[in-house]
Amino acid sequence: MADPAGNLKAFVRTRASLGPEDTVVWWTGNVHAQVPGENFRQLFRFEGFSIGRIEEVDGGYRFLAREAAFYQDPRTGEILSTWANPVTGAEDEVLHIWNDPVNMELLLDGPRGPWRAPVTEVGDEVMWAQDILLAYPSPLPVADFPDNSADDMYRAAELFQFFCRRSDLDRADLASVPCRFSWARLSPWLPWMRMGGRPGGLVFHCHGTKLGGYDELPEHLRKYVAEHNPSYAHAPEEWSAPNETSWTYFRKRYPGGIGQEPPV
Template sequence: MADYLKDLPDDFNPGPLDLDQPLDNQVALLKLQADLSGADVQGGFGGKAWAWLPGKENILLFNTYGIGCSRLEYDRESHAWHFSHREALFYLDPVTNEVLKTWKNPMTGKTVEVIPILNDPVNRIYPIEGGRFAPPYPYVVNGDNLVFQVDVLRAEPNTMSRAEYPLHSQQDVYQSGELWAIRGSLAEINDPERTSASCHTAWGRLAMWLPFMEMGDTPGIMIYHSQSFKLANGWQDLPEHIHSYVEQNHPIYFKAPEKFLGMAANDNSWTYSKKIIDKRRKEAGLGFADSVFEID
């Protein structure tokens, strides 16, 4: 058998897989999203980010490019897979594709500092049964194409309240939608000698305005649309300017986290931005209504 993880579920089947059997269904998804040998998996995803403005014309704000690096392990004690992951997404000029450090907001006319998405970590737990990410996952098959459709809609207390972050937060409830279509080859997934299969994911995201946009009082949402690929040749498959930018500025994102720290350690744009806002307010003696991202 191929070089699979040392620890595996008792009924683990490397293939062929029965997608209507929960564990086989889960193994298929994990062959797409990760590598059951425990090796790091690299991904790249280019796309666009739009402003959806009620009653107004929608605006293309940015091109985007993101990277992610993941590692999988099986925890026999909890009967669950631990998915360790860190990811970054950069906002690019929609014409030149240059990574933006500052940006003139077409909706406010103000120039602000751009804060990329730097999520370290973004961990997940895939239990064999019970829990949010337990199998079976919904799928469709067409010929050799297998597609898992995974919709994750969140509504939870916002780490940045309207009262304390009126410029940076639209509401006291953090809401977002992540819409994934995870596609791969049935032949690859069913091959017991493959611990990992090639993967393409169509990713859509609905979210509130980013904190650095300082549009807490403005109705509307962000829409992201990206195409993500597992990088067959590793980081050398990245666009050259993205690879160079990450290497110079955020090289840690070229590696998966060394240790699984659980879900409580997860970061997102709001938790990351809050740290920046709170630090700058304290250092400069700024109030709740003061800008921390506007460039004079």
């Protein structure tokens, strides 16, 4: 694992696959509200998946992917279309996550320097950690989106852990090794919540696993995707940029903020 090329190849086999097939990872968990001076409050169950494939390029790999995730009733697990906001009392339209693309370049010598994915080994357990700490100009400036944005800078933390077995990595015949993972995100209120600059934000906490293919996703997710966006049954065919986020997707749907009709 100390060799950058070996580290990179092992990470790609853990997160995705060196083969031509699509890789599907599924997760489930909860979304909590955190407000200064108040107890945490569960707002949603949260379930989703990523579907992607690896391309080998000079100096490493590209991961071409899209992801979908859905806010669910915390008691029943039903995918919501509207939500009664307990903070504002408003009935909000729920804007689920349809991020296409969510691409990554995994290079031995990339824009941030030489490749090195932090990894810990204990016995046969291999544990990868990725702390992605984000701070960049928000796609939703407060002056233009006062009800949907808390700051002119988007600040969030995406915290991943991937788990596999060294005995699987040592098998040269496995292009993809079994993987489990956890993910946490600390973020501002979502734009569609219309919480503006209210103090506080959201804590996402999920866990998941790599599946054998799209057909192994829970049936209710496959049915929802088939009805609303069937392209998410396959990984993207070509590289594109920039990546989509909940904030850029909101701006495309509501270029003038909530209250404007979505573009045709």
